[in-house]
Amino acid sequence: MTLSQHSLSRVRFSMSAISALLFALAVAFISFKGFNWGLDFTGGLVAEVRLDASIVATELKASLDNALMQDVQVVSSTEPGRWILRYNQLDDVVLSLTPALESISTSVEILNSSMVGPQVGQDMVEQGGVAILACFVLTMLYLSYRFEWRLALGALVALVHDIVIVLGLFAITQMEFNLTILAAVLAVLGYSLNDSIIIADRARELFKAKPNESADTLINNSVRATFSRTLITSGTTLVTVSSLWLLGGPALEGFAIALCVGIACGTWSSISLGVTLPQMMGVRPEHYRVATPKQEEAMP
Known part of the structure; x- marks a missing residue:
């Protein structure tokens, strides 16, 4: 009409x-x-980790959000059990991530990490x-x-x-x-x-x-x-x-x-x-x- x-x-x-x-x-x-x-503007840490292949994204994100007390980005990689994690905490990546990851996975391996500085x-x-x-x-x-x-x-x-x-x-x-x-x-x-x-x-x-x-x-x-x-x-x-x-x-x-x-x-x-x-x-x-x-x- x-x-x-x-x-x-x-x-x-x-x-x-x-x-x-x-x-x-x-x-x-x-x-x-x-x-x-996001990290691109505020600075933070990006880490690539390898965990048990049975871990799912929702479980991993909930555990990390609770452990690190912030919104952690969880992106799955092409390989099963391999994840890319992004968060705003500027402490050492191994010390901050390992305890949180070990609580949900029996096998934890930090493959690499990098920092985006605030500048x-x-x-x-x-x-x-x-x-x-x-x-x-x-x-x-x-x-x-x-x-x-x-x-x-x-x-x-x-x-x-x-x-x-x-x-x-x-x-x-x-x-x-x-x-x-x-x-x-x-x-x-x-x-x-x-x-x-x-x-x-x-x-x-x-x-x-x-x-x-x-x-x-x-x-x-x-x-x-x-x-x-x-x-x-x-x-x-x-x-x-x-x-x-x-x-x-x-x-x-x-x-x-x-x-x-x-x-x-x-x-x-x-x-x-x-x-x-x-x-x-x-x-x-x-x-x-x-x-x-x-x-x-x-x-x-």
Whole structure:
């Protein structure tokens, strides 16, 4: 069933209001709760151990969490009984791990261990922040060149909205934030921008082709014209990322969750904020009207 112009406009504005509420909640949680920084940012120990092949991940993790009094990452290796352990305690790995491992396994062998120092973690925080800032600056320059400033601002606000929602999710759930999650955030930047540009570009074409129509009608028509393409693109990508979530194991779980939320938010915000905000700021077809040179005055 096709929505009328009035109904579609009401849906867009309602979606924008929900987006603004979610954005405010995400900012609040990020400000007050912060992130559960992973070893990549805080520093810590990574150890590879060999235990009895009968040990399962849930049993191993529960024992280590209780013994070390923190959330220990447990990643299974390709070889049965071989595990990679990551935790934040900066004591000697053999002294801290061996008693905990011996309580659940008769055979304990520490194969190797390495330390990520806090200075390295601080460098990663700074480099990650610079990478996100550089993406925003380059995106802003591209949008300013490609579109009139109102549509460019709408796409940029939608981009910020998507990133903040993803970060807010990790602040609310306190899932570990590591370099893998940072890579997912950067991927969401590109995906969200793609969706916003498609709809904004269609709106710009309609503004040029039908200068006598109202902005509300043209924006609704641009959303309709790109809706099926948006759903197909987002749907196929979500299927792939969902497969990573379900089958990729703990190592890729955070990455897949961040991408799933980012893709869903990118589709939502490109339909709502990306084109509704420019309309609220007064974008009109005449802003895209091609100026014709004045006719030269006839020579006397």
